[in-house]
Amino acid sequence: MSAVSLVPRRENEVAPLVDDLKTAAKLAGCSDRHLRKFFPDGPPGYEPRLPVCRIGSRLTIRRAALEAWLAAVEQQSTLQA
Numbered sequence: 001m002s003a004v005s006l007v008p009r010r011e012n013e014v015a016p017l018v019d020d021l022k023t024a025a026k027l028a029g030c031s032d033r034h035l036r037k038f039f040p041d042g043p044p045g046y047e048p049r050l051p052v053c054r055i056g057s058r059l060t061i062r063r064a065a066l067e068a069w070l071a072a073v074e075q076q077s078t079l080q081a
Contacts, residue, residue, distance in 0.1 A: 018060035028070060048072040
């Protein structure tokens with residue numbers, strides 16, 4: 001899907017709305033296996049849940065959902081500290 005890059009996009013390029021699992025995990029700074037634990041069908045005890053969607057057979061994660069999930073994880077860890 002999309003590669004993680006710090007290079008700004010050209011004016012006429014469109015930013016992707018979704019990422020594949022590998023890219024989302026890289027953006028979150030964890031492994032894809034760890035990220036899967038937070039999927040809606042993941043094991044109990046892993047909160048907050050990260051919404052995912054399938055486009056055909058492709059598993060995707062919306063960028064906005066990933067950012068919101070990371071903010072929730074950050075808030076949760078602040079409350080526990």
